[in-house]
Amino acid sequence: MLYQFDGKQPQVETGTYVSELAHVIGDVIIGKQCYIGHGAIIRGDYGRIVIGDGTAVEEGVIIHAPPGDTHTIGRKVTLGHGAVLHGRSIGDLAVIGMGSILSIFSQVGQRSIVAEGSVVKLNQVIPEKVVVAGNPARVVRAVSEQDEEMWAYGKQVYIDLAAKYLKQDMVPVS
Template sequence: MLYKFDGKTPRVSKTAYISETATVIGDVTIGDNCYIGHGAILRGDYGRIVIEYGTAVEEGAIVHAPPNEENRIKDQVTIGHNAVIHGAVIEKMAVVGMGAITSLWSEIGEGAIIAEGGVVKARQIVPPMVVAAGNPVKIVREVSEKDTEFWRWGKKLYIELAERYIQHPMEPVTAVYPPSD
């Protein structure tokens, strides 16, 4: 659901998919070919959220911005299931793994990968093309060609999934129970 708040209305590309069970509030801009998954929450109530082309915000993720500031997620970023993105800048092609957290004013470099459950501290900067893991995250290695190929495939998968959801919207159904013996 999209909600106007404090005079600010979400702006969404016609080619973006937002689940009917997601919540998008206030000053939020969602670009072309984005996927906003079921149960995701994007709170543009204090600050502004900008999500650029081809980004996937997967199920249960929360995105928020500090008061009067911007949380910018650039082209073809993957935000994993149940991740928390708070006041970060995430450069293009980066990945924030499932359950990971990016804290206030953190920065994730282009193509960087934050491992599942990783915690990026306030003001921490993760350089481009590295894999970072832990709490707080530390660089564990450089991004490999195999990583890049996998995440290109994953990003394409979510762009195509957004298209499928737009073409074939979800429909409520009544539960079907198997016959009893």
């Protein structure tokens, strides 16, 4: 559901699916062909959130912005189930693993992968094309060609899923 707050309301581009079970609040801009999953919370209440085309915000993801700042999430980013994101930026084609935490003012470079359950600390900057893991997140290796092939497939799955949800609604079962 989309909610106006403090005179601002979310903007959602064409081909994007936003679950009725999601909460998208205030100053939020969502690009084309995105998937905003069930139970996601995107809070643009005291900061702006900009989500690029083809990005998947999976179930249970929470996105916020630093106060008075913008949290920019690039194109074709995968935000895994249950991730908590309060950073400044996530580059194009990045992957944020399930249950990861990106603390306030953090930045993740394009094509990087944050492993499941990792914690990117306050002001931490993750470079481009690396895999990070742990608490705090540390570089464990470079992104491989195999990683990029696998995640290209995964990203397309969610673009296709968004289109499918737009074509056929969920139907409550009694």
